[in-house]
Amino acid sequence: MKEGVRARRAPCLLRQLWIALAAHVYWFRVGGKNKENRSSSTPTCGSSTRRIVVRSTTGTKPGPRLCESIGPGQRASAIVVGGQPGRYAFKSVPLRFDERQPPLPEVDLGTVVSDGPPADIAAAEAVVRSQQVNEPLYADVVRSSPIAHRRTFAFSVSPDKSRFFINGEVFDENRTDVTIKLGDTEEWTILNQDSQYHDFHIHQTGFLVTEVNGTPTRFDGLRDTFSVPPMKNGAPGAAKLIIPFTDPEIVGRFVFHCHVVKHEDKGMMQVIELRQ
Numbered sequence: 001m002k003e004g005v006r007a008r009r010a011p012c013l014l015r016q017l018w019i020a021l022a023a024h025v026y027w028f029r030v031g032g033k034n035k036e037n038r039s040s041s042t043p044t045c046g047s048s049t050r051r052i053v054v055r056s057t058t059g060t061k062p063g064p065r066l067c068e069s070i071g072p073g074q075r076a077s078a079i080v081v082g083g084q085p086g087r088y089a090f091k092s093v094p095l096r097f098d099e100r101q102p103p104l105p106e107v108d109l110g111t112v113v114s115d116g117p118p119a120d121i122a123a124a125e126a127v128v129r130s131q132q133v134n135e136p137l138y139a140d141v142v143r144s145s146p147i148a149h150r151r152t153f154a155f156s157v158s159p160d161k162s163r164f165f166i167n168g169e170v171f172d173e174n175r176t177d178v179t180i181k182l183g184d185t186e187e188w189t190i191l192n193q194d195s196q197y198h199d200f201h202i203h204q205t206g207f208l209v210t211e212v213n214g215t216p217t218r219f220d221g222l223r224d225t226f227s228v229p230p231m232k233n234g235a236p237g238a239a240k241l242i243i244p245f246t247d248p249e250i251v252g253r254f255v256f257h258c259h260v261v262k263h264e265d266k267g268m269m270q271v272i273e274l275r276q
C-alpha cells in the first residue's frame, strides 16, 4: 500500500457496511499526512481535497463508490466488505478543486489484494451491535447545547493570491481575533468567498458540521477539519458548525486556520482566546 492507506481485516470493528461486494471485511483509514495542496499529478494520498473510491477491477462492472471528500489534514475511516479474491484499485476520483481550473484527475492511491478465507460478516455485525452504549452520543449533546454566540468568518483571497484573509485580515500572532468564555458552545458559519476549497481547521476542540450550503448534515461525529466548498454562481460556499468550548484544559490562546499550508502561511489564520 502507498503512504496514507492501510487496509486490514477487522471484522470486530464493523460498524456499518458501506459497500457490500463480497465476503471479506476491510477497515480503511485514509488521511492527508501532507498538508500541501499540491498539483494534481502528485500521487500523495490526501494531498488535496479528493473523493475516495473503492472500485472492482476484476469484475466487469465498476463497484459502488465510497464518497467522502478528504481535504488536507482530514482523515476518514470506513468499513467495507471486499470483493471476490483478486486485486482492487484504491483511487481518488476527479474533483474540481478550483472552479476556475480543470478538475484534478483520478489518482491511484494503492492496490487492495483480497484473498484468504471469507469472514463471517453476520457474526461480525452481531458483535458490533452488541457493543452499543446506552448513553447519548457526544455529538447529540453538542448539537442540543444552547448556543451562546453566533459568528461568521469569511475566507477570501487577494486578486494576485499573495494574501489569504479571514474576515478581511491576514494573520497577526499579536492580535486576538476572537474572545470566548469557557463553557460556551458557539455556532460558527464559515463562508468561502473564493473559487477553490478552503479547509477550516481549529486547534484544541472538535466541532460538529450541521449544515453545508444550506443543507443539513447528519454526520454523527466531531471533526477537527472540514473542506468548505467554493463559491459558485456568485454565492459563497458555506458550512455551519457547532463548537463546544467546554474543556477547561483548553483555556488560553490558540488558532484556527485553513489547513492548506500555502494559504495559512499567507495569512488565513486567526487567534482565539478562551477565558475562564
Ligand SMILES: [Cu+2]
Pocket (backbone or CB within 6 Å): 197, 198, 199, 258, 259, 260, 263, 264, 268
Ligand atoms: Cu485555504
